[in-house]
Every structure is written in structure tokens, then in C-alpha cells.
Amino acid sequence: QVQLVESGGGLVQAGGSLRLSCAASGRTFTSLHMGWFRKGPGKEREFVATIRWSGSTTYYAESVKGRFTISRDNAKSTVYLQMNSLKPEDTAVYYCAADPGSRWPRTREHDYDYWGQGTQVTVSS
Secondary structure, three states, X not given: OOEXXXXXXXXXXXXXXXXXXEEEEOOOHHHOEEEEEEXXXXXXXXXXXXXXXXXXXXXXXXXXXXXXXXXXXXXXXXXXXXXXXXXXXXOEEEEEEEEOOXXXXXXXXXXXXXXXXXXXXXXXX
């Protein structure tokens, strides 16, 4: 089992920045590809970004490319999502997810076996 705990959400004005963190435990962190998803009000949960187990490669949804950066610190078993130039449409609950599979990148919810509880990000206009 893998436990994931997100932190760093909050309220920010449009154009501002936030950094989300997700701490993992319960399994060797380098055996996991990691991803971030989000669920906005009235929307289905959608893929945001993913990072390979080594941290060497990243992949983003078009809607966040150039504004968000996913990274990981394997020594701390933590994955991050740096969000810049935030827009009101980025308002959502953000979820960290872990994928123990071998294929990468994977962008569908069912590809990920473990999920955090989510952290709220609200961007005001």
C-alpha cells in the first residue's frame, strides 16, 4: 500500500503562484511514477501532469503546459506541482496519484493505483 498526503493548497489571486506537495510512504518511492490530477466544480477529474520515477521526464496537459511544473525529490519521497500564472479556471481539488506500472506517460485515472485525499486550490479573479 502507498499513502499519499497532499499539502499546499489555498486561495490565490489570478496571476499568482502556489506550490503543492505530496508526501508518499509505504513503498519505495522510486518504484512509482507520479501524477497530478484535478477536479473542478461541475467537472470530471482530469489529468494535469506526470513525472517518471527517475524525475528525468515530465508530461503535461495542454491546459497547464508552460505554467505548471512537476518535480520530485526521491530522497524525500515527495512530488511537487509548482503552479504559476494561475487562472480562475485552475480552481479545483488537486489530487496526487501514484502509478507502480512500467509504462509511461499515463494520463488516465484508472492507470493510477493510489490516490491522496486532495487539496483545494481556489483562484480568484
